[in-house]
Amino acid sequence: MAGNMVTSEFLVQVDHERCRKCKRCTLNCGFGVFDFKDRVTADTSKCVACHRCVVFCPEEAITVARNPLAFREHSSWDVDRRKAIWKQAQDSGMLLTGMGNDLPWLNVFDHLLIDACQVTNPSIDPLREPMELRTYLGRRPDRVEVERSDGGFKLDTEVGNIIKLDIPIMFSGMSYGSVSINVHKSLALAAQRLGTVMNTGEGGLHEELYPYGDHIIVQCASGRFGVHSEYLNKGVAVEIKVGQGAKPGIGGHLPGEKIGREVSSTRMIPVGTDALSPAPHHDIYSIEDLRQLIYALKEATGYKPVSVKIATVHNVAAIASGIARAGADIIYLDGFRGGTGASPAVVRDHVGIPLEIALAVVDQQLRSEGIRNWVSIIAAGGIRSSADVAKAIALGADAVGVGTAALIALGCRLCQKCYTGNCSWGIATQRPELVGRLDPDWGAERLVNLINAWSLELKEILGALGVNAVESLRGNRERLRSLGLDEMTTEILDVKPAGR
Amino acid sequence: MAFGDQYSRWRVDRSRVPAACGLSGVISEDGAMIGGDVIIESMKVIHDRGNGLGGGFAGYGIYPRYRDHYALHIMFEDPGGRAACEELLEADLQVQESEEIPTRPGPGIEDAPELRRYFAVPRPEKLAALAIGPDDFMVQLVMRINTTVPGTFVFSSGKNMGVFKAVGFAEDVGEFYRLPDYSGYCWIGHGRFPTNTPGWWGGAHPFNILDWAVVHNGEISSYGINKRYLEMFGYECTLLTDTEVMAYLFDMLVRKHGLPLEVACRVLAAPFWKDIDIEDDPASRALDEALRVVYSSALVNGPFAVIVGFSRGMVGLNDRIKLRPLVAAVKDDLLYISSEESAIRQICPRPDRVWAPNAGQPVIGELKGDV
Structure with missing residues (x-):
């Protein structure tokens, strides 16, 4: 009986007329597709369509195509479901995957439309007028008190510790270990140049990145990897990671083969041991425990802001309210499309709710309780x-976090095989020969280019809306309309349908 | 029931009505009395800035006899509403006097609702039961009436001041309400140019809560968030128009948060970060930073020129890049603010000084003494 009933997803074809036998493809493929026996041969079963070979072939001799193998159509038993069963019947394991939910769930963002000015109020040209994107994160008082002092006014309220971002976009947490050191370096350099922050993820912070601490949020997750006093104090804020959108309620597992010397010393675990993050924090079994950890971290850092990251699950609004009342300064909402280096596919694809809806209900819940000022909301x-x-x-986020988009800027093709550690682009891998492919200066430039482009577009949108500061869009659902959403979803989002 | 529901005959939907407008205001800082005819005269000149779908005025110092009473101006579309409303008033207030608002029906003003005014103070036992001050009590009462009593709308609720407004051109509205019979130390006026649906009497300016009266030319592009922000502090924006957020923001910032008027204006029309970052005085910079960080949702963005009347004066303010006209002038103790210089010159041909206030820079006229 055949050892593997799962047929190849992709076919790799080499045009031997064009091939000069330079063997670049054999070196570039992280997944070992290519071999050289007189001429290049390809083991198509290993191909993940990461395109590294295609991009680096000087003769454009390689094509990667979807395997056209015909399956008898069945609307319930689509091919992916059949393949999943073959795989599990063979290996009896959970099916792993990487990156975010890839099922065609309704994408609410794609059913929201943005307003613009016509006649009754003027739009503003961002190339001619100031257009402000500056954003502050953290708890702030409900009011400001002033006192008169010799002809002027003086502030009589302590605003507290808040983080200043030049743009309302930050880089989401991606751990060193799941991604390479050069990804972290690219993110840190870019965050510094953009005036924003990156997030370490749960794998600690390599010492080489300590100088970028003013642009880093350090994470404290259930495994406590790399968490020590100096680390906590290096960042501008500390984030307690309770959950992740790609795997709500699930812990993490970084296999021992990815724990080399550098990852080992950063994570503070022995070389070659598996890094297992428990599903819950074993010191947080309830909201009052969260409060204790929040204040322990504040005490440890001289009261830097503390962020709490949660996956958007069904009861997210009440959970967020509890987090705000537990003393968090920032709530980081990670939607069910959020990325991951490794997650059981069943969880990634079926657990949690869309970010857009979670964001809308969290913002509204905090407002109806009169505590929206207590926390900033990051949507990711x-x-x-x-x-x-x-x-x-517009739905209510103070800022957004981008992870997958940042990795795509660095070359990621969304092949979803991050968990294999074979990333040909040097992103989700610890293999030195692959890591070296990503030059941090090049990476940082790509990230800066991308985010600057988005910033320009955001300014253009604000100008069209007739406002010149991002806070006038923040939570301003009046400037959104829904199209093609059911009535209940529109009501939950608290937006009007197009035409109203 | 939401407020708009009672007025379905006036409204085609619950969306906001964008409006452009003409404004004018005058104050005697010495507290000298100015006749209502003066502000009507000024508004006549900027007739074309309105389109006859809304006009109104607020006069300060017009009810000296009841200076310590809240003067409630209420319009009734529905006789049942009046009975229900008066029941509420009787339960919560000691009503000193209740009367029809004197009017002179004339051309240009049609379809008037019943218009009455009540001079009253909250019942002490009610205040004690709720443990709140009389101003907060009145705000709650006004919002309760406006959101729950059918066909009933309190359009003025300050002390020793009154708002008079209707569907029509401003000068016709002024004559309808017999404003020349009143005199006050401060007047503001408004002619409206709504770009949608027939006007509704309650939708004309000024918008009022307590002593605050706002006349506004502009469209508040940040309305959605300003409204949601105010709701967090108990204000219900029920009028489906962006101008009311201006009145409530002033009320919240100045009356409830205790900010000086100038500082409140720096919240509403905040200076740009590029200017804050280079302020020499660290105390001033720290204040501006704190205001923008804490009150980011109170930034009023989009084109506006407003004149806001309050118990001791008036303030004129433009948006932070001055997208609507506003002119000011002084003559002796008199301060004039208007959309157009012509409206000022009509009632003050030779002012000592005329200027166009800079974007975001308030012009404030305040009584020097008591009146």
């Missing part, structure tokens, strides 16, 4: 473009 997990940024802000 499914932000694909500046349009998504604008819509998320």
Whole structure:
């Protein structure tokens, strides 16, 4: 009986007329597709369509195509479901995957439309007038008190510790270990140049990146990897990661083969041991425990802002309210499209709710309790473009986090095989020969280019809306309309349908 | 029931009505009395800035006899509403006097609702029961009437001041309400140019809560968030127009948060970060930063020129890049603010000084003493 009943997803074809036998493809493929026996041969079963070979072939001799193998159509038993069963019947394991939910669930962002000015009020040209994107994160008082002092006024309220961002976009947490050191370096450099922050993810912070601490949020997750006093104090804020959009309620597992010397010393675990993050924090079994950890971290850092990251699950509004009342300064909402280095596909694809809806209900819940000032909201997990940024802000986000988009800027093709550690682009891998492919300076430039482009687009949107500061869009659902959403979803989003 | 529902005959939907407008205001800082005919005269000149779908005025110092009473101006579309409303008033207030608002029906003003005014103070036992001050009590009462009593709308609720408004051109509205019979130390007026649906009497300017009266030319592009922000502090924006947020923001910032008027204006028309970042005085910079960080949702964005009347004066303010006209002038103790210089010159041909206030820079006229 055949050892593997799962047929290849992709076919790799080499045009031997064009091939000069330079063997670049054999070196470039992280998945070992190519071999050389007199001429290049390809094991198509290993191909993940990451395009590394195609991009680097000087003769354009390689094509990667979807395997056209015909399956008898069946609307319930689509091919992916059949393949999943073959795989599990063979290996009896959970099916792993990487990146975000790839099922065609309704994307709410794609059913929201942004307003613009015509006649009754003037739009503003961002090339001619100031257009402000500056954003502050953290708890702020409900009011400002002033006192008169010799002819002027003096501030009599302590605003507290808040983080200043030049743009309402930050880089989401991606751990060193799941991604390479050069990804972290690219993110840190870019965050510094953009005046924003990156997030370490749960794998600690490599010492080489300590100088970028003013542009880093350090994470404290259930495994406590790399968490020590100096680390906590290096960043501008500390984030407690409770959950992740791609795997709500699920812990993490970084296999031992990815724990080399550098990852080992950064994570503070022995070389070659698996890094297992428990599903819950074992010191947080309830909201009052969260409060204790929040204040422990504040005490440890001289009261830097503390962010709490949660996956958007059904009861997210009440959970967020509890987090605000537990003393968090920032709530980081990771939607069910959020990325991951590794997650069981069943969880990634079926657990949680869309970011857009979670964001709308969290913002409204905090407002109805009169505590919206207490926390800033970061929306992440499914932000694909500046349009998504604008819509998320209009729904109520103070800022957004981008992870997948940043990796795509660095070359990621969304092959979803991050968990294999074979990333040909040097992103989700610890293999030194692959890591070296990503030059941090090049990476940083790509990230800066991308985010600057989004910022320009965001300014253009604000100008069209007739406002010149991002806070006038923030939570301003009056400037959104829904199209093609059911009535209940529109009501939950608190937007009007197009035409109203 | 939401407020708009009672007025379905006036409204085609619940969306906001964008409006452009003409404004004018005058104050005697010495507290000298100015006749209502003066502000009507000024508004006549900027007739074309309105389109006859809304006009109105607010006069300050017009009810000296009841200076310590809240003067409630109420319009009734529905006789049942009046009974229900008066029941509420009787339960919550000691009503000193209740009367029809004197009017002179004339051309240009049609379809008037019943218009009455009540001079009253909250019942002490009611205040004690709720443990709140009389102003907060009145705000709650006004919002309760306006959101729950059918066909009933309180359009003025300050002390020793009154708002008079209707569907029509401003000068016709002024004559309808017999404003020349009143005199006050401060007047503001408004002619409206709504770009949608027939006007509704309650939708004309000024918008009022307590002593605050706002006349506004512009469209508040940040309305959605300003409204949601105010709701967090208990204000219900029920009038489906952006101008009311201006009145409530002033009320919240100045009366409830205790900010000086100048500082409140720096919240509403905040300076740009590029200018804050280079302020020399660290105390001033710290204040401006704090205001923008804490009150980011109170930034009023989009084109506007407003004149806001309050118990001791009036303030004129433009949006932060001055997208609507506003002119000011002084003559002796008199301060004039208007959309157009012509409206000022009509009632003050030779002012000492005329200027166009800079974007975001308030012009404030305040009584020097008591009146």
